[in-house]
Amino acid sequence: MTISYKISPASLHAHLFHVSVYIKNPDPAGQCVYLPAWIPGSYLIREFARNIVEIRAESAGKSLELTKIDKHSWQAAPVSGILEIHYSVYAWDLSVRGAYLDQTRGFFNGTSVFLAVKGQEKNTCNVEITAPEGKEYKNWKIATTLARHGAKKGQFGGYKAADYDELIDHPVEMGAFSQISFKACGIPHDIVIAGRHSADLKRLKKDLKKICEYQIRLFGEPAPFEHYVFMTMALGDGYGGLEHRSSTALMCNRDDLPLVHETQIKTAYRQFLGLCSHEYFHSWNVKRIKPAAYAPYDLSQENYTRLLWAFEGITSYYDDLTLVRTGLISQQEYLDLLAQTITGVQRVNGRTKQTLEESSFDTWVKFYRQDENSPNSLVSYYAKGALAALCLDLLIRQQTAGQKSLDDVMRALWLRYGKDFAIKGEGVAEAAWEALAAEVTGLDLKSFFDLVLRSTDELPLQALLAGVGVDWQMRAAVGAADKGGWIDKKLPPVNTLGARTSSEGSFVKLSHVLDGGAAQRSGLSAGDLLIAMNQLRVTSGNLDSLLASQPTNGEVEILAFRRDELMQFNVHLQHAEANTCGLRLKPLSDDLSITRNAWLLS
Known part of the structure; x- marks a missing residue:
């Protein structure tokens, strides 16, 4: 039995999509419908149902009672005919996670x-996507990887999905x-690309083709x-990405x-290519090779x-590793990113308190x-x-004399879990995961x-x-803008507040105060x-120079507003911690050169 949907950009100025659902075989006890509380790939309960501004039910042209039973679910009164649910969705979320109009x-x-439609999530779904009214929108078209079901390529019309899980995994741009x-x-x-831009699309096409072909061949x-x-x-000003089974937003x-x-x-374009590479790699690693906790997703609550x-x-x-392996960046540029x-x-002092497994588990309440x-x-x-x-990756390569690598583990995961996920689930x-890595x-x-x-000990990066x-x-950072990289010249110690700052109007705001720091x-x-x-007045432009002008480990008087109260602090400055990394290639023997090239160029 097919569930039918119709979605219309009904009020562009009010940012409202109008959606209708047609259920041919509703639950005779009263059909329940619900909206997911989160979206796969972004691990936070987002309560999407809060954006439904009005909702009603009817059957055979007559209104039907529709009762809200929890924060994202409704139940219709029993009916023997086709059940129709009509509702409007406020779409003003300028992100990759929601809806915008x-x-x-x-x-x-x-x-x-x-x-x-509760109990009918495995049913096929048909979707009619309609165009906005008005001649000013005659040039609008659609981009989606939903299968066409009557619609012409890139046009409004009919689309289909095998089930609800597939339906929600193909975003639509119009x-x-x-x-x-x-x-x-x-x-x-x-x-x-939506929005105003002057991008060199031919260059972008050439570079993305390299990324895509490399990752397809990797698996x-x-x-x-x-x-x-x-x-x-x-x-x-914007940045972000969210993976889907055959597209990314x-x-x-x-x-x-x-x-x-x-x-x-340029640096910014390199970052964008890295983002594209990241989301594309997810086509294998998370969209098809999934944690058991996500097979299937429970979209009503946290999945740990x-x-x-x-x-x-x-x-x-692999996102930046792909860039160096495809020749889009040099080996030294890759090491700078690393x-x-x-x-x-x-x-982050949190690395001494939270393990990687704990970080993964706690994403719902901490990371997001x-x-x-x-x-x-x-x-x-x-x-x-x-x-x-x-x-x-480096440990495997070194302990197997280059015969195995993380690439082999990823391919084995694909063959065992990902390739036939649609069939086996x-x-x-x-x-x-650990057992398979050992086996391979x-x-x-x-x-x-x-x-x-499972520990907070430092990673063996330097030795590997x-x-x-x-x-x-x-080394110590040489200023707030220093994010890492090799420096040949030995620099004198730098004073620091032990805090991160941001601008708020004309003020310098302490955004984060770090454990044990001077602040x-x-x-x-x-x-x-x-x-x-x-x-002396503090500004975002002179904070580093003010700190540098003070005696090493000296004490300064700082005036600051907390809320609307002026407060005075005597701050004993500290040397910046040696927490800034630089990496560089060194000349190698032939054997080590082969090992390094196998890592960076394979």
Whole structure:
């Protein structure tokens, strides 16, 4: 039995989608419908049902009682005929997770707009997507990987999905967007960019083709989809991505995109390519190779797993590794990115308190709900997970004399769990990932996994990188903008407050106060607005120079507002901690050069 949906951009100025659901065989006891509370890939309860502004039921043209039974569910009165549910969804979430609608574009994830029919989630779904009314929208078109069911390519009309899970895993972009296409390993790919931009689409197409073909071949042809779409919203200030089974929703700063006159890969464009690489890799690692806790998803509540380090962290490892392996960046550029990741992890005291498994498990209450104390209490399973993946890859390569690598583990995961997931529906059990890694490599990896996943000890990065000819440097930061990288010149000690800052109007705001730092020891707190240091005004432009002008380990008087009260603090400055990483290639013997190239160029 088919569930039918109709979605219309009904009121662009009021940002409302109108949605109808037609249920041919409703539950005779009274059909329940519900909207998911979260979206796969973004592990936070988001309460999408709060955006339903009006909802009603009818059958055979007559109104029917519809009772709300919890925060995201409704139950209709019993009826023998076709049940119709009509509702409006407020769509003003300019992110990759929700729904958005105005006179410039429309976008939605199914989790935000399509009610599920309880007990009939396995039924096929038909969707009619209608165009907005008005001649000014005659050039609007659609980008989605939903299968067409009457609609012409890129046009409004009929689409279909095998079940509800498939229905909500194909976001839809609508508007007068830019589009360019290419094939990777014979598979059609589209790049769609909404928003104003001046991107060199031919350059973007060429670079993304390299990324896609590399990752398809890493896991083995054919690709697990018949068509793929990169949906990108270009903004003045934006960044983010969310994976789906055959597409990704992306946001970027329009200046991140390449321009026709640019011949080099600028830093911002490199970051965007890394984001595309990350989300594309998820087509295998999390969309099809899944934790058992997600097979299937329970979208009404939190789904706990200790394996997110493997699904997000390993994906974060391969995103930039793909760039160097495809020649889009140099080996030294890759090491600079790696050094920035190491620096980011070293600068959070939470790494000494939270393990990677705990970080994965607690994502629902910590990672996606970060506050001013987060650097002191948590570590990112993305960043530290990527470093754990690096350590595992290098360890396997070194202990098997280059015969095995993390690549082999990922291919084995694909063959055992991912390739036939649509048929078997089997996810990776909590202990199975480690067991498979040991099986594939022939190594006893228990002590390694105990160290990197279940302890807060430092990762063995320096020793493992030395084994592939990478020099290691840990130094103090030379200012707030220093995110890592090798510095040849030995620099004098730098004074620090032991806090992170941001701008709030004309003030410097302490956004995070780090454990044991000078600010915390003096009584300064997150949220305080710095006014003056030793009777000189503090600004975002002069804070570093004011600190540098003070005697080493000297004491300063700081005036700050806390709420609306002026407070005075005597701060004993500290030297900046050596928590900033630099990495560089060193000349190697032929044997070590082969090992390093196998890692970075395979």
